[in-house]
Every structure is written in C-alpha cells, then in structure tokens.
Amino acid sequence: MTDRPPTPLETLRQARDIGREEGLRYIYIGNVPEEEGGQDTVCPGCDRVLIHRHGFGGITNYVQEDHCPDCGTSIAGVGMNERARRSKQQENRPLLQDPPERRGRDVMEKEIGLIVNPVAGMGGSVGLKGTDEDMHKKARELGARPVTPKSTKEFLEHIERKDGIKLLVAPGVMGEQYVRALDIPFVVIGEIGKETSAEDTRRIARRMVESGAELLVFVGGDGTARDVYDAIGSRIPVVAVPAGVKIFSSVFAVTARAAAEMVDAFVEGIGFKEEEVLDIDEEAFREDRLASRLYGYLVVPEVRRFLQPGKEASSVSRSSVESKEEIAAHVVEEMDPETLYLLGPGTTLKTIADKMGLAKTLLGVDAVHAGELRGRDLNEKGILILLGKYEKRKVVVTPIGGNGFIFGRGSKPFTPEVIKKIGRKNIIVVGTRDKVSRLDCLRVDTGDIGVDEMLSGYLKVTVGYREGLMVKVRC
C-alpha cells in the first residue's frame, strides 16, 4: 500500500467529527504527528484533555476518580481511577518533599525515578575492571574513590526541563543526597541499609514502577543495567547514565550530559527504541578476555541529533525501527523455502520473525523453515538435531553493539561445532547501519582457533533493503 498517499489529516478529522456526532464519546485520531493535534482523548462534557498521547505510546492520564478534573463529568473506562489513587497515596507519604511554592501545580509533571549505584566504576582507577559482587570492597581497600557522584551531579545539572519533572529517588547515597539541594520536587522511595547491594537496586526499581514512575534513570555500569533489566524489563523506558569501569551495553547514554538531554526529550514527548544490555563476564574481562552475551533489552527515549544542519541531517537518517523493518523486508524476500534458517538473538532478528508472522524468542536461537517455526530457544543439541534433518541451512546473526561480536563465547548455542557444520558462506549477518557504522570491525571468539580463523576476512552485513556493507572480521 506504499503506492497510496497518506490519508489527509482533514479526512481523519472529519471521521472523528462524524463519530462524535453519532455519539462516540472518547474518539481520537491515532498515528499522526503530535503537533497536528487530535491525538488526545477529551472530556465529552467540557473538551478538556483527559488523556494526552505523545510519541509512540507515551500517555498522560488526567482523569481523577473516574471523573473529569475540571467539570466533573463521569468518565468510563477500566483503570481510570488508578493514577488518582496513586497520587493520593503519595500525598499521604510523610517523605513528600515538594517545596511549598510548587505544591498544587498541575499534574503535567513527569514522574521520573532515579537510582544511583554508589559503587559502580570504583574498580577503574585501581585496575580492577568492574565491581560485581564483592569486588567493590577490594577496590575501596585499594583506595578507590566513587565515580558516581560526579556523573550524577553532571546529569542533574544539565537537565533543562527541571520544571517538567518530579523525581522518585532512592534513599541516601542511592539518589536522595544528590537532589536535596536542587529545585526539583521529589519523593524518596524504599529503604536501604548501610551497605547497598544489587538487591536494593532491583527492589527499589520495582517499587518505583509501582509508584507510577514513567521513566527510570539509573547511574551505574553494565551490572546496574542488568539489575534494572531483571527488575523492570521494558515496563517503562529508562535513561542510563554511564559511571562504570568499562561500559559495553548500548543502553547507556554517551555521557551524563547526553543522558540529561534524553530526559529533556522525554519530557517533550518523543519516540523510543530498544537498546542492548550486555552480560560481560567480569572474571574473564579481568583476564583481558572479552566474553559478552546479549542479556536483554531496555527501552530508551530516541533522541535524533542533527548537529550539522543540512549535510548530515538527511534522508539517510532513519529511526532504528525503520532500519530494522527495511533489513527484515530484505532478508524475508531473499529467503529460500527449502533452507532451514537459524535466527540468533536480538531485536533485529525478532523483527525478521515478526515480518513472517512468527513469535520468536528475543534472546534465544529459533529455527525457521518454509515459513514455520521448527524450534524455539534451541541449545547446541537441539540445533545439531535440526542440522541433521535439513540439507540446506543458514544462520542469521547480528553483531553486539559496541564490540561487534557475532559469535562470542557467550553465545552458547552457536558452538564451534555448529558453526563448522553451517559453513562460512551460509552465515548471514544483519545490523542497522547506525550500529554497524560504530564498530571498528566484526569480532569472533568461539573458543576454537580453527573456527575463528575460518570466520576471519570480510563478511557482508545487510544494513538495509538491498544494501550491504563489507566488514572485516577479526579474531
């Protein structure tokens, strides 16, 4: 249907008006730019905005106790009084810290959670490469100083839309101490002991989501990202402020300042994208070996920066969702019905399966043949059995952002034996242009030198529809 022009806004408005005249009380227009208006649900009594929609899926609900806050018209709908109940609970909390002059302002403010991992990054200056588990104690003994205060302060300092947010902060060193001096209303969530732990991060993150946080900001490293992922998954979007030793997960903003920019963008209302959380084996990293695995995805605000007007801001720039769709369209079109396809982990691969109408696991290896799923979340054994059944077989993988691993020691199901059986020419690599452009090269570390060597040289990465990039593989 791409040969048809978009439905004019005027037609959509007409349709809405007809619906209204016929008695539909909560009709609104979807899938149009926010600035065009009409996306909000308005009160059938007084036309006040009741549900404000922004970006993809951003929602602010103004309904109070099932009624319009202005004219009191009764509003139908499931869960319409949930938010109101929540706000009431918070008002009763003794820890509410709204400066008096800010009290009673309308509920346009976005509620944003903040969790600081006070021990993240401490290993760096003393050469420890990470502070997972009890390593931070060792770091402290070696004279390490925490690095999170600087990142946290820099982040908070650079938020420009301080007027548009209300913070839900973790207690003490995990957040509260940084916001006391600032002119931002805040509420403290949860309790902590003298020593903080990963469990604190997980518990408080969950509590924040339950308390109505619309966005969660965390300051830390890859380990903190994993804790947040475990606690909240993609229930609400996050902003990750880097303050670790070595940060590999692409979920992190480039700098604390860039993280502040993402918060501002969130307040303004924009789109979102998924970014990787990696499981870096710190034990291996201390031995100068990089073993990483895709651990999961968190959702972050998508800020598109056009620093150089005219030249770089152009039709080439696409959202990550559009790029993945384009890649999926290409891969699906090229698929041969007689070949078995093993789809590796990642959102790009999931987009391919979605395009075929198949429910793929996000982090597992799934098998597809003739448009049907032949196996989900396969391990090495499962893959080898399938390889025995099909004569023609291909593997589709995407590199991990930042370090470019297509086959690392972490990607368990694709063992050297599996890769040997598949053969180099049957490996299809896909990845968005944005992600691939940021890699020095592709990497492999299968644990078998012979296989690594077989994989070295150039591989074609599909980065768009009929668009490939030849990238060198290093081992």
Place this chain on the structure above:
Amino acid sequence: MNEVPYSLPQNIIEAAQRGLGKLNRYADPGELKRLRGLLAEYSGVPDRHILLSQGSDLLLRELICPFSKGRNVVTVSPSFFPTVEAVKQFATERLSIRLSPPMFDLSLELLMDMLEVPTLLILDNPNNPTGKMLLERRMVEAIAEHGKVLLVVDEAYYEFSKTTFADMVADYPRLAVIRTMDKAFGLAGARVGYAIVGEAFLNVFSSFYSLLSRPSLYAAIEALKHPEYMKENVRRTIAERERLRRALHDLGSCVYPSSANFLLIKSEIPDVVRRLGELGVLVSDISSQLPLGFARVSIGTRGENDTFIVQYREACRTCD
C-alpha cells in the same frame, strides 16, 4: 566544510565583479568553451573529456543517476556524504566496503571479488573523512581493465594529495575523475566542479551542457590563468596541517595521516564534537559513519588553528 580559509587575490574578485555586471545574460558559450580548454590544459587531457557543473557533488549525482541502473553500486564507508546520499537515492543494489581503523585501507583482493557483476564503483581518493589515499595507479589499471566496471574517482582534494589518474581517461574509457575548484582554488562560494571522463561516459553525456553563473565562470577562468595563489594556498595548508597534527598528537589525541586539507582525529574526550562546539570550535560530526570519538577537523589559518589547539587542551582538561 574543508574550505580554504585564505581570501582570494584581487584579480579574481574583480573578474567575478565583471560577471555581476552581466547577470541579465546566460554565460557565453565561447567563454564556457574557454574554461573547458583551461581545465583540459590544467588536467593534461583533450578538451572533449571535460564536463562542467555547478559543484562536484552535483556532477556525482549526474553520474550516479543514469549509471546505477542495472548495476551494483559499490562505495566505501565512510565516504563523502553527498555521494552516500545520492547512492541511497538512485541505486537499487548498494554495497559498500567498510574502511576499518587504524589503517582505513582498501583491499584490492576483496574489491576484485566484488566486481563480477556490472558495477559502478565510486571511490574518493583521498578518502573523506579519513584523508587516506585508497588507490594507486596499478589498482586503477586493474579495476579499469575490468570489463564490467565503471570507475569514478573523486579527486576533490587532488591539489593537496598531488596524485591524479586524470591522464588515464584517454586509455581507459570506463574511468571518470571528478574534481572541483571549491577547495585548493578557494572558490567554494562559486561552485565550479568538473569531470574528466572516458569514452564510455562521454556517449551518455554528449548532450550534457551545464551553464555556470557569470561571476563563477569569470572567477574560474581568472584563477586558472594565474594559479600561483592556489599553489600558495596548498603550501600553507599542508604546513599548517602538519603543525596541527603534531600538536594534537602531543595532546594525546590519535591523529591519522592525511593527504587532504583536513585531519581525522580519534579523541578520548567524551562527546568531543559537542564539547568543542560549546567552546566555540566547530568540527565535523561523523558519528553516523565511524565509531564514537572520531571527528574531522578542517585546517584553518594559523590563528584559527592556534585557537583550536588552546580549546582542545581546555576540553581535555575539563573532561577529567
């Protein structure tokens, strides 16, 4: 934007001003012919191999549009951004070769493997934004002898690299070289681009006739009649480029060798483009084409480069 920072000699400004007095008229065909003749002489080829256009990026588009039909279009990545754009717009089968740090070199072996189907190959030499020379004469011979390939070499920075394949077009009909007077001749605001093309391109472009504006036309003719200032521009720019390279190297930044009038740096400063921007220094953000930390720095005047060094040092200091 990699312009030359030095102002133009008076005679060229006066020539452009003469053009202003005749803005009610299209450029005179005789004068266009004269410019083609001067460019042919400058490039060491017969007149008929020269095509004129308003800027080399437009010429690249003019070449990519018709010649990408039924061909694979092969480029390198990173590359000159308007080329990337035009390829994305016109070509249906696109393949690029990733130039990997730290060497950014182009593998002839890989390239030859990719040329088994009809291909339009576009390479910038030196490459923008790395400043790296991708091609040498024997590589061009190998590629241009390949029956299925049309080779377009973008030599926008030829005067700085002092390496050209323009003289080969008479022997290799499937070779085209793109040049500009925007850079070394300091005529960025005039937009005079030209191509030196082999027979295979000439057939398609036989009716191609691009008019230039009168001020641009007169300025270009005057510049080619008295090119000494251009050589001085080049000499000063290269001297400054090497001075800046040493200074940045001493500040701990990774600086790559360059054959153009810009430097590619890899900085340890997080978000370097923005930090420098806040200090009033604009460098090119190439984060859409290379890993984080890379930036392209145009060579300015001695004073401008000094300012850059001071601000870069400041950015280093404040990021710790």
